[in-house]
Amino acid sequence: MTKFSGLREARERRKQDDSALTQVDLPPSSVSPKKVGRPPGKRSNPDYQQVTALLHAQTYLKVRQRLLAENREVSELINDLLVDWLKT
Secondary structure, rough: OOOOEEEEEEHHHHHHHHHHHOOOOOOOOOOOOOOOOOOOOOOOOOOOOOOOOOHHHHHHHHHHHHHHHOOOOHHHHHHHHHHHHOOO
């Protein structure tokens, strides 16, 4: 008897126990499983492009405060302003 014979016996018993278990077939679910994680955002949307702009810190702070009160994003404001500018 070796010092590993106990491990071998335990492994063989586990194989026997696993083969004794029967697989239960579940009925197919009509509901698709929920996707895990966040929904895709603007970064992964090909209709959007990320840009960088330098703004005065105080201006940006006031803009963020006002947009927070209006429940809007900076990108929405910038897009709206640029669309209006292009119309002129």
